Amino acid sequence: MLQLDGRDGGGQLVRTALSLSAVTGQAICIENVRGGRPNPGLKPQHVAAIETVGRATEATVSGVERGSERFSFAPEAVRGGAFAVEVGTAGSVALVCDAVAPLAVALDRPLTVTLHGGTDVQWSPPVDYLREVKLPLLRAVGLDAELAVHQRGFYPVGGGSLTLTIRPSSLTALRLRRRGPVERLSVYALASDSLESASVAERLAETVRERIEDGSEGEVVTETAEIETTAEIETTATYAETDCPGAVVTLVADCGTSRAGFDALGRRGVPAEDVAEEVVDAFRAWRATGAPVDEHLGDQLLVWLALAGGEVRLPHSTAHVETNAELIRAFEYDLQVDDSEQGVVASAPSPEE
DSSP: OEEEEOTTOOHHHHHHHHHHHHHHOOOEEEESTTTTSSSOSOOHHHHHHHHHHHHHHTOEEESOSTTOSEEEEEOOOOOOEEEEEEOOSSOBHHHHHHHHGGGGGGOSSOEEEEEEEBSBOTTSOOHHHIIIIIHHHHHTTTOEEEEEEEEOOBTTTBOEEEEEEEEOOOOOOEEESSOOOOOEEEEEEEEEGGGGGGTHHHHHHHHHHHHHHHTTTTOEEOTTOOEEOOOOEEEEEEEEOOSSOOEEEEEEEEOSSOEEEEEEEOOTTSOHHHHHHHHHHHHHHHHHHTOSSOHHHHHHTHHHHHHHOEEEEESSOOHHHHHHHHHHHHTTOOOEEEEETTEEEEEEOOTTO
């Protein structure tokens, strides 16, 4: 059984370890789960991720309960099928998907999982990020996956649901060393129907569009010294029936062979315009780096690099990247993260190399 220490990492370590344990068949025991966090131990979304991957692999588990700082996970073979899992709170269902999707490389038949919980909550990617940024990029390298969102769920009640279907997939190497021009920008704003009278969704979407068009994004010198012109910005503002009020806005930058996403949640007492400004600020900061992916996607792609090989330039190295890479190497994957004058590049050999 592989012994792992989760003291210096967060939930990403739990998800990465689950995915690689399932794919490799290597049993794991993680101690000091989220030990460096103010409230250590497993949160509801982590418990749900363990339950979901466990059911997909008929795993033997112990210590899996809310607040637990140690658990073990011993999988059998990855199996297809269909089942549902309740997070039980507004815990992120998108993060549970993060742990499940890599199982596609070991499947022999489709796996469909319906998850109930929070779809758009703090400290996790909203479902529009998963649907419009991460999954399209992974489909381009061979992941066969579909996502259906049934209901949106905000903190603190949750009540959202989605269904992730993955099918047996053979991956090609990720080649994301350089970023081309931003070909299209798309803004997805959604708010609870109780906020429609205040036009919250429209204000979120239009503020993002206006701030970008009014800024200096028209001409940016990239690392290749070419002039980059921003394409027309498409906006979508919608409302949905939810169990508690909430709003979210996501900006997607389509660069042809790569993607990046930036999002912010509405908060009581904070004008929609200020929330939208946070998204624009994050977009501008990323664009200045010349990296093909955003910071969060770079971290999440490390497990896919281990499985498929290739290279990804990251906006910058972070503690999340370093601890995630160290855990992946514990599974004997040759994943490297190098910081040079050309930027921070994560790389791994393809399985056939």
